[in-house]
Amino acid sequence: MTDFMTDTGAVFLLAAGPFVGSFIATMAVRWPEGLSILSGRSTCRSCAMRLAWFDLVPVLSWLARRGRCGTCGARIALVYPLTEMVALGIGIWAVTQFGGRDLVLACVLGWTLLALAVIDMRTMLLPDLLTAPIFLLGLVVAGIEGRLGDSIAGALLGFTVFALIAMAYRRWRGRDGLGLGDAKLLGAAGAWVGWAGLPSIVLLASVAALIVALPTAIRVAEGVGRREIAFGPYLAGATWITVMYGPLMLT
Numbered sequence: 001m002t003d004f005m006t007d008t009g010a011v012f013l014l015a016a017g018p019f020v021g022s023f024i025a026t027m028a029v030r031w032p033e034g035l036s037i038l039s040g041r042s043t044c045r046s047c048a049m050r051l052a053w054f055d056l057v058p059v060l061s062w063l064a065r066r067g068r069c070g071t072c073g074a075r076i077a078l079v080y081p082l083t084e085m086v087a088l089g090i091g092i093w094a095v096t097q098f099g100g101r102d103l104v105l106a107c108v109l110g111w112t113l114l115a116l117a118v119i120d121m122r123t124m125l126l127p128d129l130l131t132a133p134i135f136l137l138g139l140v141v142a143g144i145e146g147r148l149g150d151s152i153a154g155a156l157l158g159f160t161v162f163a164l165i166a167m168a169y170r171r172w173r174g175r176d177g178l179g180l181g182d183a184k185l186l187g188a189a190g191a192w193v194g195w196a197g198l199p200s201i202v203l204l205a206s207v208a209a210l211i212v213a214l215p216t217a218i219r220v221a222e223g224v225g226r227r228e229i230a231f232g233p234y235l236a237g238a239t240w241i242t243v244m245y246g247p248l249m250l251t
């Protein structure tokens with residue numbers, strides 16, 4: 001019976017994934033415009049035609065319409081099917097590591113991290129409205145598992161280290177490099193992984209960001225391309241991997 005309940009829960013979570021992704025993409029697209037996120041039916045952003053139920057089926061509707069609005073033919077942003085597929089992937093990934101309550105918690109964490117990553121990529125912002133729940137959930141999970149002290153230490157250390165780096169950078173270069181949003185996100189991550197997990201997150205995120213940013217840096221040096229990169233997606237990915245597999249063991 002327990003196995004059956006667990007399996008049913010896992011199937012439900014996997015089935016929910018693409019729809020959660022659809023919601024995340026909508027939120028990320030509407031966030032900078034201040035449009036209502038939770039209310040209002042979905043409409044085509046070009047012709048304002050209300051979407052039929054069929055158009056709200058993740059990924060498949062995008063494929064069936066070949067990425068265009070059924071009424072006016074306007075392109076539907078790739079962020080929708082991509083986010084929907086990544087959200088499904090997060091559910092599948094979580095199932096490989098967790099079951100039961102931990103699986104639900106992992107999915108909530110993963111999907112919130114995904115929302116932060118997508119919003120940061122589009123707006124260079126990491127909203128407190130999404131970081132705060134991760135932080136609180138991390139504390140609650142740690143409390144249940146009897147490691148609240150470690151969790152609080154991780155949150156404080158993660159936030160403080162990045163906040164100090166952000167302040168130092170601003171003083172040195174006269175502009176923002178690392179944002180306070182990054183500091184808050186690392187703090188929230190620290191609540192999940194404890195202070196000992198923080199080096200893994202910072203290392204993974206920095207290496208990934210360097211690999212991706214190097215071509216960008218070269219383009220900027222050549223006078224094309226944006227200078228700033230959003231660090232949030234790397235922090236989010238590194239947090240996910242560290243929660244999934246634990247801290248890197250460098251021995």
Ligand SMILES: [Zn+2]
Nearest residue numbers: 044047069072
């Ligand atoms: Zn349209």
